[in-house]
Amino acid sequence: MHPTENLAGYVLGALEGPEKIRVETHVATCAPCASVLAQYRAVVSTLPMGLDPVTPPPEAWAAIRAEARRRRLPVLEGAGTRVRPNWRWAMWPVLATLVASLLIWNVVLQRELTRRAPGPAPGPEVEALSRRPGRLVILAGTGQPAASARLFVAVDGGGHLAISGLTPLPRERTYQLWFIRTGASAVTGGTFRVDARGLAWVKAPVPASLDEVSAIAVTEEPAPGSVSPTGHHLLEAKTWR
Amino acid sequence: MQVGEESALEVLYARYAGLIFTLALRIVGDRELAREVLQDTFLRCWDGREAYDPGRGRVPGWLMGIARNRAIDLLRSRPHQARLREREPLVGLVSEPAQRDVADSVTLRLAVASALQELPIGQRQAIELAYYGGHTQVEIARELGEPLGTIKSRTREAMERLRAALWPLIEAKREG
Numbered sequence: 001m002h003p004t005e006n007l008a009g010y011v012l013g014a015l016e017g018p019e020k021i022r023v024e025t026h027v028a029t030c031a032p033c034a035s036v037l038a039q040y041r042a043v044v045s046t047l048p049m050g051l052d053p054v055t056p057p058p059e060a061w062a063a064i065r066a067e068a069r070r071r072r073l074p075v076l077e078g079a080g081t082r083v084r085p086n087w088r089w090a091m092w093p094v095l096a097t098l099v100a101s102l103l104i105w106n107v108v109l110q111r112e113l114t115r116r117a118p119g120p121a122p123g124p125e126v127e128a129l130s131r132r133p134g135r136l137v138i139l140a141g142t143g144q145p146a147a148s149a150r151l152f153v154a155v156d157g158g159g160h161l162a163i164s165g166l167t168p169l170p171r172e173r174t175y176q177l178w179f180i181r182t183g184a185s186a187v188t189g190g191t192f193r194v195d196a197r198g199l200a201w202v203k204a205p206v207p208a209s210l211d212e213v214s215a216i217a218v219t220e221e222p223a224p225g226s227v228s229p230t231g232h233h234l235l236e237a238k239t240w241r
Numbered sequence: 242m243q244v245g246e247e248s249a250l251e252v253l254y255a256r257y258a259g260l261i262f263t264l265a266l267r268i269v270g271d272r273e274l275a276r277e278v279l280q281d282t283f284l285r286c287w288d289g290r291e292a293y294d295p296g297r298g299r300v301p302g303w304l305m306g307i308a309r310n311r312a313i314d315l316l317r318s319r320p321h322q323a324r325l326r327e328r329e330p331l332v333g334l335v336s337e338p339a340q341r342d343v344a345d346s347v348t349l350r351l352a353v354a355s356a357l358q359e360l361p362i363g364q365r366q367a368i369e370l371a372y373y374g375g376h377t378q379v380e381i382a383r384e385l386g387e388p389l390g391t392i393k394s395r396t397r398e399a400m401e402r403l404r405a406a407l408w409p410l411i412e413a414k415r416e417g
Contacts, residue, residue, distance in 0.1 A: 005393045008400035013309075014371035014378045042411050043403050045302030047372055048264040049346065050353030056262040056279055057272070061254055064280050068250060068287045136355045138406075148409050150352055162348040164413040199413055201348070 002026070002033055011040040137216055141165060143234035151177075151204060151216060151237070159189070159204040163218075166194045166234065174223040175234070177204055180215040189216075191225040214238065250287055257301060258283075261308045268312035268373050278315060282308045313375030349410055356406035364399035367392055 003023050009015045010023040027034045141147035147165035161177060169175065177189030187207045194200040215238045219231035258279060265278035285307055357365060366385065370376045378396065382389040 005390075005397055008396045009371065009378050009393060011400070012368065012371035012396065014376065014381070014396070016377050016379075039404055039408060040400055041302065043400065043407050044372065045305060046349060046353050046407055046411065047357075047368075048260060048267070048305055049350050050357055051263050051267055051350075053259050053350075054263045054266055056258050057276060060258070060262075060276055060279055061251070064254065064283050065247065065251070067280070067284060068247065071284075071288065136351050138352075138355060146409070150348055150355075152351060164409055197413070 002030065004033075004036075007033065007037055008040055011037060011044050137210075137237045139216060139218065139235040139237040141234065142236045143232045147198070147235055149218065149235050153206050153210060159206040161189075161192070161200070161202050161204040163192070163194060163200045163202075163235075164198060166198050166200075166218075168194055168196055168198065169220065172223050174221055174225055175200075175218055176221045176225050176229070178217045178219060178229050179207065179210075179213045180217060180229075181212055182214045186229055188225065188227075191221070191223075250283065253286065253304075254283055257304050260301065261304060264305055265308055265312045268309065268375070269315055274315050275312075278308055278312045281311045285311075309372075309375075316375055349407075352407060352410055356403050359406070360399050360402060363387075364395045364402070367395040368399045368403075371396065 003010075003019075003026055006015060006019055006023050007027075010020060015023065027037050137151040137153065139149040139151065144166060147163070149161060149163040151159055151161050153159045163175075166175060174191045174193060176191045179187045179189055181187065189204045189206060190202070192200050192202045192204075215233075215236060217229065217233040217237075218235035219229045219233060221229070221231055261282055262275055262279050265275035265282075266272065269275055269278065282304060286304075357368075360368070367378075367381060370381045370384070371378070376384065378389060378392050381387075382392045385392070
C-alpha cells in the first residue's frame with residue numbers, strides 16, 4: 001500500500017518514528033512513489049525562493065573565511081607539534097563536485113539568458129522589476145496543456161512575461177499577447193517567439209488597465225502579428241489579484 | 242591548492258549566501274541567529290562534515306537543507322529568542338535591498354509566492370508550520386486543534402497544488 005498521505009509530510013521533515021521509517025522503506029522499492037518524492041523534494045527546495053531576499057551582513061563572509069583558515073592551521077599539543085588532521089583531502093572532492101555542479105549550472109543559465117532574445121540582458125531591469133509593486137497573472141495552458149506563463153504587471157503599467165511549454169513556431173508564425181475587454185476590441189500586448197525549449201522572457205507593454213480587462217490570452221498568429229486575435233487561446237487567464 | 246579551496250568556498254558563498262540567510266532569518270526571526278546559521282552552513286561544507294549526495298537533489302536544495310536543519314535546531318534550543326516570527330506571513334518579511342537577481346530567479350520567486358498565496362489558509366499553515374517551524378504533523382495537529390488525519394490531508398493537498406503550479410517551471414529551469 002502506497003503511503004500517499006505521508007509523502008508530503010516526509011519531505012517536509014514532519015514525520016517521525018514508525019511513519020517515517022515506513023515511508024523510507026517503501027520508497028526504496030517503489031519507483032512511482034520515489035518519483036513523486038523527488039518532485040516534492042524539488043518543490044520544497046523552491047519554498048525559500050518565494051521569500052523576499054535579504055542581504056547577509058557584509059562582515060559575514062570575512063568571519064567565515066577567517067574561521068575556515070583557522071581550521072586549517074597546525075596546532076601545538078603537549079611537548080611536540082601535532083599537525084591538525086589534513087581535512088583537505090577529505091574536503092577537496094566535495095568542494096570540487098560542488099564547484100563543478102555550480103559552474104555547469106552557471107554556464108547553462110548564462111546560455112539560457114543569452115538565448116532569451118529580444119533585447120539586452122535582463123539583469124538590471126529584472127532587479128528593478130523585483131522591487132516594483134504590481135500584480136502577478138498566471139496564464140494556464142488552455143490550448144496547450146503543457147504550457148504556462150506568468151505576467152508581472154507593475155503599477156505603472158510596465159509588464160514582463162515569462163513563458164514555458166509553447167511549441168517553437170516557423171518564421172511565418174508568431175505568438176501574440178492579448179488583453180481582452182468586455183464590449184471593446186482586444187488590445188495587443190505584443191508578439192514574441194519562444195526558443196527551442198519553448199521558453200521566453202519578454203517585456204510586455206500593458207496598454208489597458210487590468211480593471212478594464214476580462215481576460216488575458218496568448219494566441220498563434222501570422223507574423224508579424226494581427227490587429228485582432230484570429231487563433232484559439234493557447235494560454236489564458238480570467239482572474240487575477 | 243590552498244588558494245583554490247578558499248576560492249571554491251567563496252564561489253559558493255557568493256552564489257547562495259543570500260538565499261541561505263533569507264531562509265535562516267525566516268525560520269529563526271533574529272539576524273544574529275541567522276548569521277550563525279549562515280556561518281555554520283558554510284563551515285560544515287568546508288570541514289567536509291556534510292557530504293553532497295547528488296541523488297538527494299541539486300546544490301541549492303542541499304545547502305538549504307543543511308541551513309534549515311541548523312536553523313530549526315537553534316529554534317528549538319533558544320525559544321525565547323527565536324520564535325518571534327514563527328507565524329509571520331511568508332512574504333514581506335523585511336525591507337532591505339535585494340540581491341541582484343536574474344530573470345529565472347525573479348520568475349520563480351514570483352511564482353512560488355503566488356502559488357503559496359493561492360493555497361487555502363489551512364493548507365498553507367500546514368506547510369509553513371512544518372517547513373519554517375520545524376514542527377511534526379502531530380505537533381501541528383495539537384497546535385491547531387485539528388485531527389492528525391486532517392493535517393496529513395491538508396499537507397498532501399497543498400503539496401499537490403504546489404507541484405502542479407511549480408513543477409513546469411522547475412522542469413523548464415532544469416532542462417535549460
